[in-house]
Amino acid sequence: MKNYEVVIGLEVHAELSTKTKMYCGCSAAFGSDPNTHCCPICTGMPGVLPVLNGKAVEYAVKAGLATNCEIARFSKQDRKNYFYPDLPKAYQTSQYDLPLCKNGYIEFKVGDTQKRVGITRIHIEEDAGKLIHDAYTGDTLVDMNRCAVPLIEIVSEPDMRSAEEAINYMQTLKSILEYLEISDCKMQEGSLRCDVNLSIRPIGQKEFGTRTETKNLNSFKSIQRAIEFEIQRQIDEIEAGRQIFQETRRWDDDKGYGYAMRSKEDAHDYRYFPEPDLAPIVLSDEYINEIKKELPEMPHIKKQRYMSEFNLPEYDSEQITSSKEVAGYFEKAVSICNNPKAVANWIMGDFAKMLNESDITVNESKILPENLAKLIMLTDNQTISSAIAKKVFIDMFETGKNAQDIVNEKGLVQITDEGAIKQIVERIVSENAQSVADYKAGKDKAIGFLVGQIMKESKGKANPQVVNKLLLEVLNK
Amino acid sequence: MSVSKEQVKHIANLARLKLSDEELEKYTNSLSDIVDFAESLNEVDVSNVEPTAHILKIQNVFRKDELKESFDREELFKNAPTKESGCISVPKVVE
Ligand SMILES: [Zn+2]
Numbered sequence: 001m002k003n004y005e006v007v008i009g010l011e012v013h014a015e016l017s018t019k020t021k022m023y024c025g026c027s028a029a030f031g032s033d034p035n036t037h038c039c040p041i042c043t044g045m046p047g048v049l050p051v052l053n054g055k056a057v058e059y060a061v062k063a064g065l066a067t068n069c070e071i072a073r074f075s076k077q078d079r080k081n082y083f084y085p086d087l088p089k090a091y092q093t094s095q096y097d098l099p100l101c102k103n104g105y106i107e108f109k110v111g112d113t114q115k116r117v118g119i120t121r122i123h124i125e126e127d128a129g130k131l132i133h134d135a136y137t138g139d140t141l142v143d144m145n146r147c148a149v150p151l152i153e154i155v156s157e158p159d160m161r162s163a164e165e166a167i168n169y170m171q172t173l174k175s176i177l178e179y180l181e182i183s184d185c186k187m188q189e190g191s192l193r194c195d196v197n198l199s200i201r202p203i204g205q206k207e208f209g210t211r212t213e214t215k216n217l218n219s220f221k222s223i224q225r226a227i228e229f230e231i232q233r234q235i236d237e238i239e240a241g242r243q244i245f246q247e248t249r250r251w252d253d254d255k256g257y258g259y260a261m262r263s264k265e266d267a268h269d270y271r272y273f274p275e276p277d278l279a280p281i282v283l284s285d286e287y288i289n290e291i292k293k294e295l296p297e298m299p300h301i302k303k304q305r306y307m308s309e310f311n312l313p314e315y316d317s318e319q320i321t322s323s324k325e326v327a328g329y330f331e332k333a334v335s336i337c338n339n340p341k342a343v344a345n346w347i348m349g350d351f352a353k354m355l356n357e358s359d360i361t362v363n364e365s366k367i368l369p370e371n372l373a374k375l376i377m378l379t380d381n382q383t384i385s386s387a388i389a390k391k392v393f394i395d396m397f398e399t400g401k402n403a404q405d406i407v408n409e410k411g412l413v414q415i416t417d418e419g420a421i422k423q424i425v426e427r428i429v430s431e432n433a434q435s436v437a438d439y440k441a442g443k444d445k446a447i448g449f450l451v452g453q454i455m456k457e458s459k460g461k462a463n464p465q466v467v468n469k470l471l472l473e474v475l476n477k
Numbered sequence: 478m479s480v481s482k483e484q485v486k487h488i489a490n491l492a493r494l495k496l497s498d499e500e501l502e503k504y505t506n507s508l509s510d511i512v513d514f515a516e517s518l519n520e521v522d523v524s525n526v527e528p529t530a531h532i533l534k535i536q537n538v539f540r541k542d543e544l545k546e547s548f549d550r551e552e553l554f555k556n557a558p559t560k561e562s563g564c565i566s567v568p569k570v571v572e
Contacts, residue, residue: 018542025545034563039548054539076530083493085567098530131570134561141564269491279538280530 004200004238006231007208008166009158012173014183015127015191016059016150022093022126023050023148023278030189034132034143042148044089050277052077056150057100057281059182060124061291063152064101066176066298067119071288075100075281077124080270085142086129094153096272099123100281107300108172109318110165117169118157127151152183158197158208163227167220170194171322175299179324193218196227199244200234209234210244214251214258226251229258302327310340319348329362329369336373339380346372350390354397366400367393375403387460388412416463418470421454424462425470428453439475447471479516480509 021028024041041048064071078096104119127149132141154173160166174192177183185192199211214230217223229251234244251258297305299321306317321327326347333343347362351372355365375396379389384407395406407413415421428450429436438446454467485505489496496504550563559566 020542020544023540025540025543026547027544035550035553035565036563037547038550038553039545040553043553051538051540053542055542057539074530081491085570132564133569134566137561137566138569139559139561139566140568140570141561141566143564269487271491274530276532279533279535282536 003202004231004235005203005205006161006227007158007199007201007211008160008162008227009197010154010156010160010166010169011195011197012154012156012170013127013151013193013195014063014154014177014185016056016152016182017184018053018055018059018150020053021148022053022056022124022150026148028149030186030191032145034141035145037145038147043144044087044147050093052278052281053150056124057283058291059150059180060100060122060152061283061288062180062182062295063154063177064104064122065288065292065295066180067101067104067106067122067154067173069101069104069119069122071283072098072100072102072281073283074098075283077275077278077281078272079275080125080272082270084128085140086131086144086147088129088142088144088147092126092128093148093275093278094125094272095123106169106172106176108168110168115165115168117159117165120155120157122152122154125151125153158199158211163224163231166196166227167224170220170223172299175322175324179296179298181296181324187218187220190218194223196223196230198227198230198234200231200238209238210246212244212247212249212260214249215261217251219253222251222253225253225256226258229256233258296324299324299327306340310334312340312344316341316344316348320344326362332369333373333376336370337376337380339376342376342380343372346376346393350393351397354394365397367396368400371396371402378403378407382416382463383407383414384412385414385460385462385464387455387464388414391460412461414463415458415461416466418466421458421462421466422470422474424454424457425467425474428457429471429474436475447475478505478509479512480505 015028018028020026021037021042024039026037026039026042029037041050061071075095075098077093079091080094080096081091083090099121101122102120104122105116106119107114107116109115127146129142129144129147132143134141156169160169174185177192178185183191187193194217196214196217197211198214199209201207201209212230212234214226217226230249237244245260247260249258249260302321303314303317306312306321307314310317312320320330330340330343330347334340337343351362351365351367355362358365375389375392378384378392379386384392388407392403392406392412395401396403399406432450432453435446435449439450450471451464451467454471455462455464458467482501482505485496485501485508489501489504554560554565557565
């Protein structure tokens with residue numbers, strides 16, 4: 001990699017979270033019985049008249065405004081012609097030369113540096129259906145529920161120079177779309193996916209190398225791996241004196257391998273022409289300003305606010321605001337317990353780990369924000385120790401019970417009574433003569449062992465500060 | 478000839494049509510005639526006419542994002558020759 005620079009541009013497809021499809025009133029919801037969200041319009045029957053979903057235009061304009069794009073006052077839709085069984089009309093209604101939004105950018109951090117990536121354009125188009133391989137007959141089954149679900153395609157400039165930058169770009173875009181509430185961005189359901197355009201060139205060379213396009217990546221992991229694979233492949237080809245061909249490629253995430261798709265000779269001859277069934281889109285300043293007013297606080301603004309209002313470190317603010325859902329959860333909990341740093345610590349620490357392991361989001365977990373806040377308050381007022389809090393938390397995560405009930409039921413209230421703790425301290429000291437001798441001989445480690453024994457004896461309920469204080473008193477007597 | 482045989486071959490390929498040599502000859506001629514006829518539009522003076530994206534004077538024909546009942550699947554697929562598990566079945570698509 002020393003001698004080459006990689007150049008990456010992404011084409012991101014996001015399904016819009018409208019209730020209905022782009023040109024008909026069929027439901028755009030994910031995951032129903034095959035072909036039950038279909039009608040003559042979205043299955044491409046002859047003679048039907050599509051009518052554009054106004055919400056899709058509004059959502060696309062929102063995306064454009066949030067990514068600093070110019071919004072077109074005049075825009076139109078075009079037919080992109082190709083044959084494939086997942087496209088019953090034999091053309092995809094898209095936008096060719098007059099997209100709704102263009103010339104924007106987004107910014108994000110890569111390590112310590114601020115990175116800006118240009119957005120070439122954002123246009124609206126319709127999704128295609130789903131093809132299912134029928135293992136029994138060997139045929140292909142066509143499910144048209146996804147046909148004509150509204151999409152935006154966000155095309156970036158070739159501004160990224162590493163897999164890390166591409167991932168950060170994608171994460172930033174995802175968080176923007178989530179904040180706008182215009183796409184559910186569920187990558188595993190294909191509602192957010194991307195194509196990676198990638199080329200390499202010797203460092204110092206001005207012209208771009210020949211690029212390849214790896215299609216349809218739908219997880220951060222596969223984007224990362226597909227990019228790393230393609231960089232290495234192109235370097236190997238060039239080092240071996242071979243040529244890079246402009247081609248469309250697929251990534252097999254199970255095998256960890258990318259390969260060129262066949263039948264590429266007709267690629268990119270889509271014979272675009274203006275869609276005669278759909279009227280041009282003409283947007284007024286009032287329309288655009290109205291949408292501008294509705295835009296929510298965006299993640300980078302929220303991050304700054306967390307730093308100033310809650311005194312959170314930049315890292316914490318960044319982590320929490322990167323997801324609107326997490327940020328909402330955080331704010332709810334803070335409004336109750338008024339301890340932002342503690343809430344942040346839970347959300348980024350044990351909680352994040354457990355959510356990750358169970359593959360659910362904060363709002364899907366059984367712990368309501370008010371319950372997390374309660375737990376923090378019990379720790380803050382010293383009813384329970386932080387060690388006990390961790391155990392209570394696990395219980396809350398599994399059962400959804402509230403913190404106070406768990407503490408009461410299991411008798412976990414912290415012992416702060418010095419008399420009671422002192423009894424335990426004295427017993428442990430008398431039972432562990434060797435450790436006491438070690439301590440007196442200057443081995444400070446022995447203290448840790450004794451504290452551990454005392455905590456164990458108290459079933460973790462003794463207040464650690466009091467234990468420390470009393471233990472030292474007893475030892476130094 | 479305003480349309481070449483090569484162009485007709487290419488278009489036929491894009492349209493997934495298989496043409497015999499005879500047909501190729503025939504369609505090259507008839508497509509050329511059609512294009513030539515359309516070329517006559519070039520004689521019209523359009524220097525004062527604004528380019529348009531649509532032939533009708535309409536814009537912003539939008540629909541509300543309101544659910545309508547979808548079609549009955551059986552009804553919708555009445556003319557599909559092969560069906561399986563609620564889907565239209567087609568010959569295997571090689572990726
Ligand atoms: Zn429909």
